[in-house]
Amino acid sequence: MTDSGRITGIGAFDRLAARLSRFARPARGFALPPEPRGLGSFARGRQLSGGTFLLAGALVEAPGRAPWDIAPPTQAFVEALHAFFWLDDLAAVADLPAQARAQEWTFDWIARYATGARTGTGPGWRPDLTGARLMRMIHHGPFLLENRPGADRATYFAALGAQTAFLARRAPNVAGTGARAVALAALIRASVSLERMGRHAAPAADALARLAGHEVGPDGAIASRNPEELLDLLSLLTRSAEGLAEAGRPVPLPITEAIARIAPTLRLLRLADGGLARFQGGSAGAAGRLDRALADAGGAHKTPRGPAMGYLRLSGGRSTLVMDVAAPGRGIEGAHASTLAFEMTSGRRPLIVNCGSGRTFGPEWERAGRATPLQSTLGVRGVSSSRLKRGGTPGPGTPFAEWPAQVWAQDESTLDGARVLAGHDGYGPTHGLSHLRELVLSLDGRRLAGEDTLGALTADERDLRDRLRAQGAPPVTFDIRFHLHPDVDAALDLGGTAVSLALKSGEIWIFRHDGVGRLALEPSVYFDPARPDPRPSRQIVLTATVEDQATQLGWTLAKAQDTPTAIRDIAPDEAPG
Numbered sequence: 001m002t003d004s005g006r007i008t009g010i011g012a013f014d015r016l017a018a019r020l021s022r023f024a025r026p027a028r029g030f031a032l033p034p035e036p037r038g039l040g041s042f043a044r045g046r047q048l049s050g051g052t053f054l055l056a057g058a059l060v061e062a063p064g065r066a067p068w069d070i071a072p073p074t075q076a077f078v079e080a081l082h083a084f085f086w087l088d089d090l091a092a093v094a095d096l097p098a099q100a101r102a103q104e105w106t107f108d109w110i111a112r113y114a115t116g117a118r119t120g121t122g123p124g125w126r127p128d129l130t131g132a133r134l135m136r137m138i139h140h141g142p143f144l145l146e147n148r149p150g151a152d153r154a155t156y157f158a159a160l161g162a163q164t165a166f167l168a169r170r171a172p173n174v175a176g177t178g179a180r181a182v183a184l185a186a187l188i189r190a191s192v193s194l195e196r197m198g199r200h201a202a203p204a205a206d207a208l209a210r211l212a213g214h215e216v217g218p219d220g221a222i223a224s225r226n227p228e229e230l231l232d233l234l235s236l237l238t239r240s241a242e243g244l245a246e247a248g249r250p251v252p253l254p255i256t257e258a259i260a261r262i263a264p265t266l267r268l269l270r271l272a273d274g275g276l277a278r279f280q281g282g283s284a285g286a287a288g289r290l291d292r293a294l295a296d297a298g299g300a301h302k303t304p305r306g307p308a309m310g311y312l313r314l315s316g317g318r319s320t321l322v323m324d325v326a327a328p329g330r331g332i333e334g335a336h337a338s339t340l341a342f343e344m345t346s347g348r349r350p351l352i353v354n355c356g357s358g359r360t361f362g363p364e365w366e367r368a369g370r371a372t373p374l375q376s377t378l379g380v381r382g383v384s385s386s387r388l389k390r391g392g393t394p395g396p397g398t399p400f401a402e403w404p405a406q407v408w409a410q411d412e413s414t415l416d417g418a419r420v421l422a423g424h425d426g427y428g429p430t431h432g433l434s435h436l437r438e439l440v441l442s443l444d445g446r447r448l449a450g451e452d453t454l455g456a457l458t459a460d461e462r463d464l465r466d467r468l469r470a471q472g473a474p475p476v477t478f479d480i481r482f483h484l485h486p487d488v489d490a491a492l493d494l495g496g497t498a499v500s501l502a503l504k505s506g507e508i509w510i511f512r513h514d515g516v517g518r519l520a521l522e523p524s525v526y527f528d529p530a531r532p533d534p535r536p537s538r539q540i541v542l543t544a545t546v547e548d549q550a551t552q553l554g555w556t557l558a559k560a561q562d563t564p565t566a567i568r569d570i571a572p573d574e575a576p577g
Contacts, residue, residue, distance in 0.1 A: 010126050017169040018120030024165030026158035027194035032246055034141045034193055037239065038088030039286050041530075045093035048086055049101055055080035057360030059532035066108050076360055082109075082124030083132035091140050099143060106137065106144050107152060114159040120166070127170045128179035131186030134163045138193050161197070164190040168200045172207045177215045177222065178229055184208040185236035192247035201249055208240055209252035216258040220265035221309035224332045227269045228282030230309070231293055234262045238296040263297040265308040266290065269322060273348040277311065277322035279341070281334045281357040281370075283529050305411075312411050314418040317445025317565070318347045324377075325409035325422045328386050334359065334397040336370045337386035339404055339424045340437045341377035344448065344557075347569050349503045350485035352376050352557075356527035359397075361534055367396035369527055373481060378435050378452050381477040385426030385435070402429065417442040425461075431476050432456050432464030433546060444565065447558040452480050455550025465549060475545040480553060482511070482540040486526045490538045492519075499540050500560075504571035508560040516553045517544035 044054055051063030056076035062069075067086070072078040080086075090102040113122035124133065137144065137160060145153055164187065171183035184204050191201035215222055215233075222230055237259050241251045269277050274291055275284030294301075303313065310326025323342040328335035334357070344352040355374035358365030372379035372386075379385065388394045389401035409422035423436040436453040454476070456462040484490055489502040493510070499521055501509040513519055524539035544551050 010123070013173075014126055014170055015120065017166050018125035020120070020169070021162040021166040022116065022119035024161050025196055026154070026161040027164070027190075027196055028157060029195050030141060030193060031195045031198070032193050032243075034138050036091055036143070037139045038091065038136060039289050039292065040088030040090070040092030041286075042089075042092045044086075044530075045089035045091075045098055048089055049093065049097045053077075053081075053086070054530070054532060055085060057529050057532055067105055068108060068112055074360075078123055079129060082122070083129045084136040085132070087136045087140055091143050094143070099146070102140070103144055103148065107148075107155070110155055110159045114162055115155065119162050125166065127167060127174045127183040128176075130163050130166055131171070131183040134160065134167070134186045135189050137163075138189055157194070160190065160194055164194065164197050164200065168204075171204065177211065177224075178232060180211055181208065181233055181236045184211065185240045188240045189243050192243045192249065198247075201244065201247070205240070205244060205249070205252055205255070208237070209254040212237060212258035213254035216261055217309075218261065219304070219308045220261035220263070223329050224280060224335070225310050225326065225329050226280040226282040227266070227276040227278075227309075227311075228285055230262060230269075231266060231276060231282075231285055231290055234259065234266060234297060235289075235293045237262070238293065242296070259297050260299055263294055263299055264302050264304045266294060267301070267303040268308045268313045269311060270294075270320075271322060271343065271345040271350070272315075272318060272320040273345045273350055275350075277343045278354050278356045279311070279322075279324050279338055279343075280328065280332075280336050281359065283356060307409060307411075310407075312409055312420050312422075314411075314420060314439065314441040315445070316417050316441045316443050318567075319441060319445030319448070320345050321352075321439070321441055321448065323409075323420060323422070323439065324375075325407060325420070327403040327407050327424070327426075328400055330403070331399050333399055334366070334370065335386070335400055336375065337372045337384040337400070337403075337426075338375040338377065339385050339407055339426060340422055340435060341375035342439070343376065346445070346503060346507055346509070346559075347505055347567065349487070349505050349507070349569070351488060351501065351503065351509065353483050353485050353526065355483055355525055357529070358527045358534065360529050361527065363396040365527070365534065370396075373479070374483070374525075376481055376483050378437070378454060378478055378480045380427050380431060380433070380454070381479060383427065383430055385424065404428075414440075416440055423457075425458075427454070428458075428461050428464075432461040432468060433476065434458070434461065446563075446565070447556060449554075449556050451552060451554045453550060453552040454478050454546055455552075457550075462549060475547040477543065477545050478551075480517070480542040480555075482557075483524050483526075484538045484540070486535045486537040488538070490521055490540070492521050501557075505567050505569040506571070507563050507567060509557055509563075510560055511540055511557050512555065513542055514554040516551065517542035 058073045058077040090098040167187040174180040187204040314321040321344040358369035372384040386400040386403040404424040404426035407424040411420040427433040438451045493500040499511040524537040525534040
């Protein structure tokens, strides 16, 4: 971002298309009555009404000031502002003060950046930002136009027409799957919702169909392996299909086929609390968003057996576990070294988590969040299972240059419960070691048993281990980390040989190990993109060394015997702030 707050990445073609959009025919009104589709936050909406802006993890207090006059703290803040993410939150409140703010800020944006010669100016004319903004302006149209004079209505529809014309020029050529999908879905929504815009529907639908057919794999996977990005894509595809159907237009087959492939994969990635497993830079998503997207997708409500998009799911009783059983996507910016990490929930309470993406908290947190120590898995001290290129000054989002060459997993249902045995050779080139992890979740979900092995499993790895020891290399120290959700109250127990975990539901879980490693309870962090700072948390750490060829550690995580199977979980969730 420059000192003036302009977003980097608005290219010359985008700027030219934005300028030309001032000459577009204005929309005359709604061809289809819009309905709100966003899942806004009532709490954030109240804060916004009072002048407190919490966008992309950045907090700014500016009561009485227009958001466009605020000095932006980060580029992500500017993007969220000009994408109108705040409009969903104000609409969630929907009282007179919230409506006044929504109308004031929207028409002020139009006056500054989308009226006459000013059309196409400002930092918001990037196709993905324009698409996100246009969809919100359409969906919340009645909320924005209520009790406004006729001149404002004409100004509003002229701005919608200009943004539609801009997307018609730029959406098919946007770089990046997610950004292009947002732009095309918004163009489809505008073409079916606005009078005079219908000519854009067929080309936009065809372009979105090509994207869906090319980017969504046979198992419903996308290259980034980011569950939240997959949810974003499903939401855009389902909304586009619904809009085309409502307008009596055909829905291209590749779109419906992609929806049918994505939905089962997202069901596999859904934890018992209703959120997504947080892997590869994705967050859990807004409350209720995943379930709504899956309901909109329709079809048979099936959860696939075996891996999907490189993840496995184990479930029993009230417990759900999702495990990463693949290498990070090659060439993917911001990928995480989380191979063989897992997240686990009990009912609607997260228990074991990964720290998540630190992107909204600055480059240092972003880079730290990608490393193996911030995932719930085994890591060699000082080395991640996937690594950036050595030398130079790679940025925090730089793709990994080294990753496990072999990752494998086998899962089965046994008399003891659901079992997975997985492994990877990410430490083979550096230490001559592979990581094996076996997890067994009992049928009633009350006990998770694990066994982690770090050892030289192949002839090449054993040869490298022998050479390293002959050269006087020290024993390899490794840590097995279990990051806890911030709402989990943890304490060392039984003379430091176990850890007691208390959930807000009243459940008590006990972590024990076989004594091979050293047990510690250490500080951790939890990255929540809805908050201005990382949340402090705790982590269970088992530490051991490999002196010869292999070391194996066993551990269990089980509910205390006096914890009932059926729990009425009525403890309130902590409100973000």
